[in-house]
Amino acid sequence: MPTIDPPLALLAELTHRCPLACPYCSNPLNLERAAGELSDQDWRRVLAEAAALGVLQVHFSGGEPMARRDLLALIGAANGLGLYSNLITSGTLGGAREIDAFAAAGLKHVQLSFQDFTAENGDRIAGLAGGHDRKQRFAEAVRAAGLPLTLNMVVHRQNLDGVPDMIEMALELGARRIEIAHVQYYAWALRNRAALLPTRRQLDQATEAVEAARARLKGVLTIDYVVPDYHGVRPKSCMSGWGRQFINVMPSGTAVPCHAAETLPGIAFPSVRNSSLSDIWHRSDAFNRFRGTDWMAEPCRSCERREIDWGGCRCQAFLLAGDAGRTDPVCTLSPDHGVVEAALQEAEGAPPAFVYRRFSAAR
Amino acid sequence: MDRFVVSDSSVLSFAPHIVFRFDEVRQRWIILAPERLMLPDEQAVEILKLVDGKTGVSAIVDSLAARYDQAPRDLIAKDVTTMLQDLADKGCLAGADD
Numbered sequence: 001m002p003t004i005d006p007p008l009a010l011l012a013e014l015t016h017r018c019p020l021a022c023p024y025c026s027n028p029l030n031l032e033r034a035a036g037e038l039s040d041q042d043w044r045r046v047l048a049e050a051a052a053l054g055v056l057q058v059h060f061s062g063g064e065p066m067a068r069r070d071l072l073a074l075i076g077a078a079n080g081l082g083l084y085s086n087l088i089t090s091g092t093l094g095g096a097r098e099i100d101a102f103a104a105a106g107l108k109h110v111q112l113s114f115q116d117f118t119a120e121n122g123d124r125i126a127g128l129a130g131g132h133d134r135k136q137r138f139a140e141a142v143r144a145a146g147l148p149l150t151l152n153m154v155v156h157r158q159n160l161d162g163v164p165d166m167i168e169m170a171l172e173l174g175a176r177r178i179e180i181a182h183v184q185y186y187a188w189a190l191r192n193r194a195a196l197l198p199t200r201r202q203l204d205q206a207t208e209a210v211e212a213a214r215a216r217l218k219g220v221l222t223i224d225y226v227v228p229d230y231h232g233v234r235p236k237s238c239m240s241g242w243g244r245q246f247i248n249v250m251p252s253g254t255a256v257p258c259h260a261a262e263t264l265p266g267i268a269f270p271s272v273r274n275s276s277l278s279d280i281w282h283r284s285d286a287f288n289r290f291r292g293t294d295w296m297a298e299p300c301r302s303c304e305r306r307e308i309d310w311g312g313c314r315c316q317a318f319l320l321a322g323d324a325g326r327t328d329p330v331c332t333l334s335p336d337h338g339v340v341e342a343a344l345q346e347a348e349g350a351p352p353a354f355v356y357r358r359f360s361a362a363r
Numbered sequence: 364m365d366r367f368v369v370s371d372s373s374v375l376s377f378a379p380h381i382v383f384r385f386d387e388v389r390q391r392w393i394i395l396a397p398e399r400l401m402l403p404d405e406q407a408v409e410i411l412k413l414v415d416g417k418t419g420v421s422a423i424v425d426s427l428a429a430r431y432d433q434a435p436r437d438l439i440a441k442d443v444t445t446m447l448q449d450l451a452d453k454g455c456l457a458g459a460d461d
C-alpha cells in the first residue's frame with residue numbers, strides 16, 4: 001500500500017440548522033437535529049487531532065455554522081492550533097458584532113453565499129424573505145472588520161443568466177474572490193434536478209461571460225468557476241480523489257471523505273465519537289475503500305486519466321448507476337452515460353416547482 | 364480597486380490573512396490563503412523570505428544576485444518580478460503602504 005499523505009483540510013459541518021431552505025442544499029435529506037450534534041468539547045478534540053494529523057485549513061460550515069453558540073470559541077481554538085480558518089456562511093444570523101469578534105479570535109476568511117443578485121429572486125430561491133438584504137449588510141460588516149470576502153454563488157437554470165450581474169455585485173461588495181459553482185446533483189439538488197439543470201445554451205452564455213470578466217478583472221477579482229459536470233465529457237476530480245485531501249466531519253460526528261458519501265450503502269463510516277481522526281484517515285475501511293486506483297474496474301482501470309479525475313465521483317456513480325465502484329456516469333466512456341443524457345434532455349423542457357430543504361420535507 | 368503592478372521600486376508585504384510558514388508535518392514552506400494552499404518551490408521560498416514590507420524589489424534582487432553570482436542580475440530580476448506579480452494577482456501580496 002503506498003503511503004497516505006496527510007489531509008489538507010477539515011470540513012467541519014457544525015450543524016444542519018439553517019434559516020434558509022435552498023432547494024439544492026448539499027446536506028442530506030435526513031437532516032440532523034440539534035440534539036444529535038457533537039458538543040463543543042468534541043469539536044475541540046477534533047480540531048486538535050486535525051492539526052496534529054497535518055490539516056492546514058478548517059472550513060466551518062453547516063447548515064449555518066453561526067447557529068452554533070460556540071462558534072467563536074471554536075474559531076479561537078482553531079487559530080491557537082495554527083489552523084487557517086474559513087467561515088462558510090449564509091450571513092443571515094448575526095452581523096457586525098459577531099464578525100468583529102470572529103476576526104479578533106483569528107478568523108482568516110469569510111465565504112458568504114448569495115442565491116442571486118436581486119433580492120426578489122434570491123429570497124425566492126432561499127425560501128427566506130429579507131435574507132438578501134441581511135446578506136448585503138453582512139458583507140459590509142466582513143469588509144469593515146478587514147476580513148477577505150469571497151462571494152459564493154450557486155448557479156442553476158433559475159439564476160444562471162445573471163452571472164455578469166453577480167460579478168458586479170461582488171465588486172460592489174468589495175470581494176476579492178467570487179466562486180460561481182454550478183449545482184452538483186446530490187441530496188436536495190438531485191431531488192430538484194429537473195428544476196435546476198440548465199440548458200446547454202444558458203451554460204455556454206454564462207461560461208463566455210465568466211471568461212470575459214476574468215480577462216478584464218485580472219488581479220482585481222479572482223473568479224473560480226465550477227462547471228456542471230453533466231454537460232462535460234469527463235468527470236470532475238471529486239474532492240481531488242477519495243481520502244486524498246479532505247476529511248469531512250458531519251454534525252453527528254460521522255467522518256466522510258465527502259459530504260454526500262454517507263448515502264453510500266455497505267460502508268460503515270467511522271465517527272469521531274469513538275475513533276481518532278488519525279485512525280479514521282489512515283486505517284478506516286471507509287477512507288481506504290476508494291483510495292488510489294486499486295478499486296477501479298474498466299474503463300477507468302486502464303484509462304490515462306485515472307490519476308487525474310480518480311474515476312470521478314463515487315456518490316454520483318452510486319446515485320446514477322447504482323454502484324459506487326463504477327465509472328462516474330458523467331464520463332462519456334462510462335457504459336451508464338445514457339442516464340446523464342436523459343437528464344439533459346429533460347432540462348430542455350419547462351422546470352417543475354422546487355422542493356425546499358426543510359426538516360422532514362424530503363419524502 | 365486596481366490591479367497592483369509590481370516594479371523594481373515596489374515595496375511588498377504579505378496581504379493581511381495570508382500566512383507564509385513552515386509546516387512541520389510536511390517539512391516544507393507553505394502559503395495559506397482563503398480556501399487555498401500554495402506550495403512555493405525552493406527559489407520562491409528564498410524570495411518570499413525577503414518580503415518584509417520594508418525591502419524593495421530591487422534590493423531583493425540585489426541580495427539574491429549576490430548569493431547566486433553565476434546568474435545575471437537581469438535574469439534574476441525578471442524571475443523575481445514575474446513570481447511576485449503572480450502572487451500579487453492572486454491577492455497574496457500587496458504594496459506595503461496599501
Ligand code: SF4
Binds near residue numbers: 234299310327328334
Ligand atoms: S474512464 Fe474513468 S478515469 Fe477515464 S476519464 Fe472516464 S472517469 Fe476518468
Ligand code: SF4
Binds near residue numbers: 259312
Ligand atoms: S465522489 Fe462522492 S465523496 Fe466525492 S465529492 Fe463526490 S459526492 Fe463527494
